[in-house]
Amino acid sequence: MDTGKLLEKHAAPWREAREHPFVRGVRDGALPEGAFEAWLVEDYLFVLGLLGFQSRLVPRAPRRDQALILGGLLALEAELTWFERKAEERDFSLDAHPHPDNETYIRFLDQLEREPYAVSAVALWAVEQAYLDAWSSASPGAREYREFVEHWTVPEFRDYVGSLREAADAALARSDERTAHRAEAAFLSVARLERDFWGLAYARVGV
Numbered sequence: 792m793d794t795g796k797l798l799e800k801h802a803a804p805w806r807e808a809r810e811h812p813f814v815r816g817v818r819d820g821a822l823p824e825g826a827f828e829a830w831l832v833e834d835y836l837f838v839l840g841l842l843g844f845q846s847r848l849v850p851r852a853p854r855r856d857q858a859l860i861l862g863g864l865l866a867l868e869a870e871l872t873w874f875e876r877k878a879e880e881r882d883f884s885l886d887a888h889p890h891p892d893n894e895t896y897i898r899f900l901d902q903l904e905r906e907p908y909a910v911s912a913v914a915l916w917a918v919e920q921a922y923l924d925a926w927s928s929a930s931p932g933a934r935e936y937r938e939f940v941e942h943w944t945v946p947e948f949r950d951y952v953g954s955l956r957e958a959a960d961a962a963l964a965r966s967d968e969r970t971a972h973r974a975e976a977a978f979l980s981v982a983r984l985e986r987d988f989w990g991l992a993y994a995r996v997g998v
């Protein structure tokens with residue numbers, strides 16, 4: 792089992808994680824009023840949760856993956872600052888509680904702490920790959936969202952996702968069958984959670 796096989800075997804749910812009406816709306820500009828901002832608030836809160844999960848992954852990672860995971864953490868922290876700036880520019884508040892579906896996603900990440908490292912490594916890669924794939928498919932994006940599409944498709948992010956994939960593959964190569972099976976289940980969960988996350992854009996705007 793490797794990441795290529797996961798993408799191949801589960802091509803349909805993986806596609807659903809990126810082919811969401813919200814992503815199409817970012818591409819063509821047809822999003823209901825307030826939907827993009829509502830989604831940004833949820834994503835800000837998700838990144839906070841991801842920061843927690845990823846920070847606790849550092850001591851569990853093999854030595855050679857620690858710098859990668861720490862580098863990703865620094866990028867997440869910078870990302871939070873970026874969200875805060877965008878919220879100021881666009882005049883909306885980030886002071887909110889996560890939607891229950893967002894909480895479910897963060898709880899899913901938190902419970903991975905009880906799984907072998909390989910399962911967490913595959914999940915972390917899938918979280919970021921799904922995001923990169925979706926924003927890439929929205930490219931170049933409608934004018935009002937273009938800076939976001941560009942921000943989430945930069946070469947540095949692509950490289951980071953590629954390195955996470957290598958780390959996941961290396962961990963899978965060292966895994967027994969049971970762990971590989973659990974990693975596959977985690978991959979599928981991420982695909983579904985990512986798909987559902989786009990829907991949070993509509994949760995607060997009443998459409």
Ligand SMILES: Cc1ncc(CO)c(N)n1
Nearest residue numbers: 834837838918919922988
């Ligand atoms: C929902 C979601 N998935 C992945 C990422 C990548 O950090 C993000 N910011 N939000």
